[in-house]
Every structure is written in structure tokens, then in C-alpha cells.
Amino acid sequence: MLRVRALKKSFGDFKAVNGAHLTVEKGQLVAVIGPNGAGKTTLFNLITGQLQPDGGSIVFNDENINKLPPYKICRKGIARSFQIANVFPRLTVFHNVQVSVLSQQKLSNKLFHPTSQMAVEETTRILESVGLLDKKFDVAGSLSHGDKRTLEIAIAIGNEPELLILDEPTAGMSPEETTATMSLIQTLSDKQGLTILFCEHDMQVVFNVAQSIMVMQQGYTIVQGTPEEVRQNSEVQQAYLGGA
Ligand SMILES: Nc1ncnc2c1ncn2[C@@H]1O[C@H](COP(=O)(O)OP(=O)(O)OP(=O)(O)O)[C@@H](O)[C@H]1O
Ligand SMILES: [Mg+2]
Numbered sequence: 262m263l264r265v266r267a268l269k270k271s272f273g274d275f276k277a278v279n280g281a282h283l284t285v286e287k288g289q290l291v292a293v294i295g296p297n298g299a300g301k302t303t304l305f306n307l308i309t310g311q312l313q314p315d316g317g318s319i320v321f322n323d324e325n326i327n328k329l330p331p332y333k334i335c336r337k338g339i340a341r342s343f344q345i346a347n348v349f350p351r352l353t354v355f356h357n358v359q360v361s362v363l364s365q366q367k368l369s370n371k372l373f374h375p376t377s378q379m380a381v382e383e384t385t386r387i388l389e390s391v392g393l394l395d396k397k398f399d400v401a402g403s404l405s406h407g408d409k410r411t412l413e414i415a416i417a418i419g420n421e422p423e424l425l426i427l428d429e430p431t432a433g434m435s436p437e438e439t440t441a442t443m444s445l446i447q448t449l450s451d452k453q454g455l456t457i458l459f460c461e462h463d464m465q466v467v468f469n470v471a472q473s474i475m476v477m478q479q480g481y482t483i484v485q486g487t488p489e490e491v492r493q494n495s496e497v498q499q500a501y502l503g504g505a
Pocket of ligand 2: 301302305428429
């Protein structure tokens with residue numbers, strides 16, 4: 262579904278992404294892992310069109326998307342969440358997701374329906390799938406940090422993506438929230454068949470859930486493989502696990 266090859270992006274003289282390779286197959290749950298500043302967010306910004314690559318290729322469903330703007334990439338079926346929570350704080354949980362569902366639908370033949378009644382079923386289904394249905398009337402700004410991040414995932418799902426990209430979905434979470442979020446991501450992958458790409462600092466968090474792990478360091482890919490392959494890789498052991 263997604264193939265990134267030899268991707269490069271510099272900021273001035275600094276090579277933030279410098280030889281990134283990544284493959285995501287349909288239905289897979291793939292993690293990108295690497296320390297602070299490894300280039301994970303920059304890689305995601307390149308894939309979703311927030312940044313333009315200096316070199317290499319990003320191919321989504323057999324089409325090179327290197328030069329497409331974010332809204333076109335979104336329409337092709339890639340939705341994302343950001344490292345810092347991004348919700349409409351004054352809207353209810355329900356409306357946050359409803360807006361996203363509506364933005365995806367063709368509204369031309371529904372002009373005479375009041376918006377409040379649009380996409381109610383779909384919005385309800387999404388909120389149920391992420392476990393936020395009981396908070397649907399809460400104002401998003403009043404949610405806990407963990408629930409805000411979950412709401413972001415729900416908003417991204419509202420775009421009906423083929424590929425869901427999550428930038429550190431557990432950032433700033435308590436251990437309990439982290440466990441709950443990882444199990445949600447696993448459920449979305451297993452039960453709903455969503456293709457998910459996410460990044461994370463913490464190896465331990467991803468080893469149990471990811472089917473494939475790409476390890477980044479200083480902008481380049483050390484290896485991508487199954488958790489076992491990654492664990493066995495000597496360069497990963499040296500660079501990332503301190504030789505352990
Ligand atoms: N717009 C920018 N201008 C200049 N340097 C940047 C810019 N964006 C990122 N960088 C630098 O590129 C490097 C990679 O940053 P990036 O945010 O991609 O890392 P990351 O792996 O996501 O890190 P973290 O785990 O802390 O989120 C960092 O050294 C960062 O300071
Ligand atoms: Mg980052």
C-alpha cells in the first residue's frame with residue numbers, strides 16, 4: 262500500500278531524514294521507532310504532504326505522491342493525528358467526529374437536511390469503536406489528555422482512511438492510558454482491519470502489538486522487520502538498545 266524509498270529531507274544543512282525506507286502492506290500494523298530527533302515526525306510530515314521531500318520516493322497505491330499537497334493526500338486515503346493533540350476544544354466529542362465524517366461525505370444532495378442529523382449513525386459507530394460514546398456530550402476541551410488523544414484517533418477515522426497514521430499516540434500519557442491506547446490501536450487493526458502506521462519512542466510499547474517495526478536513527482532506516490527480526494539485528498542492539 263505504502264512504499265517509501267531513500268527518502269531525504271534537509272532543513273538548511275541539517276539532514277533530518279536521510280535515507281528512510283518504509284513498507285506498509287494493507288491491513289498491517291506498523292510501528293516506526295527511534296529516539297528523540299530520529300526523524301519520525303519529519304517522515305510522517307513528508308508522507309502526508311506537510312513537507313516536500315528533497316529526494317527519494319513515496320508511493321501510495323502505486324502512485325507517486327511526493328509532490329501532492331496535504332488535502333490531496335488526505336483524499337487519496339491517508340489520515341493522520343499529530344504529536345500534539347489537535348481537537349476543537351469548544352465542540353462536543355460528538356461534533357468533533359461528526360465534522361470529520363461530514364467533511365468526507367458528498368453533501369450536494371443533502372442540502373436540505375439539518376446538519377445536526379447528518380452522519381449520526383456513522384459518528385456514533387466511530388465513537389463506540391474507540392470507547393468514547395459515553396462522553397459524546399462532553400466538551401472536547403474538558404477531556405483528560407488520554408481521552409483527547411483518543412478523540413483525535415476518532416477524528417482521523419472519520420475521514421475513512423485507507424491508511425491511518427498516528428504520531429506518538431501515547432505521548433504524555435500515564436502508563437494506564439498508554440496500555441489502553443495501545444490496546445485500542447490493536448483492536449482497530451485486528452477487528453476493523455484498519456491499516457495503521459504509528460511512531461513511538463518506547464520499544465517495549467510497540468513490541469507486543471506491531472507486526473512490523475521500522476527502526477530509525479539520525480534520519481535513516483536501520484532495519485524494518487518483524488519484532489523478532491528487529492530484536493536480533495546487531496545494529497539495532499548496538500545503536501538503540503545499547504548493546505543489550
Ligand atoms: N522545521 C524544522 N526546521 C529545522 N529543523 C527541524 C524542523 N523539523 C524538525 N527538525 C529537526 O529534525 C530532527 C528530526 O526531528 P523530528 O521531529 O522528525 O524527530 P522525531 O523522531 O519525531 O523526534 P521526537 O521523538 O522528539 O518527536 C530534529 O533534530 C529536529 O530538531
Ligand atoms: Mg516526533
